[in-house]
Amino acid sequence: MEQEIIYLIIGLCSVLGFMIGSVFSPTSRHKGKEISYWRGLTGDYKKQLKAENRKNGDGGLDDILAGGELSIGSLIKVFKNNPNIINDIKPMIEMLKQSGQPNQSKLPDFSKDTRDRAR
Numbered sequence: 001m002e003q004e005i006i007y008l009i010i011g012l013c014s015v016l017g018f019m020i021g022s023v024f025s026p027t028s029r030h031k032g033k034e035i036s037y038w039r040g041l042t043g044d045y046k047k048q049l050k051a052e053n054r055k056n057g058d059g060g061l062d063d064i065l066a067g068g069e070l071s072i073g074s075l076i077k078v079f080k081n082n083p084n085i086i087n088d089i090k091p092m093i094e095m096l097k098q099s100g101q102p103n104q105s106k107l108p109d110f111s112k113d114t115r116d117r118a119r
Helices: 002-024 031-056 060-067 072-081 084-099
Strands: none
Touching: 072 084
């Protein structure tokens, strides 16, 4: 019985010593700085890669959707500034819902529209 208690005390002291040592060790104190350093390097690398892709024209669909004219933010601004666009689109969406499959002949022809629209 005494021997098990001694083993238990030694085990608890060693675990406690390990935990206290890992809290105060110099490597754990510098981990935050090292992690931020590596995050900064990877962030810089990603920025350089995106800049090169934009410069070369290799951005692709991700570049258009992320910062171009088709980004969510720019679309929301367009709809916010021109609420009549939503009213124009609603009948077309209702027709598509009713028919089940898109039928191009039932859609109204806006190609001869006199309003200024981006086509």
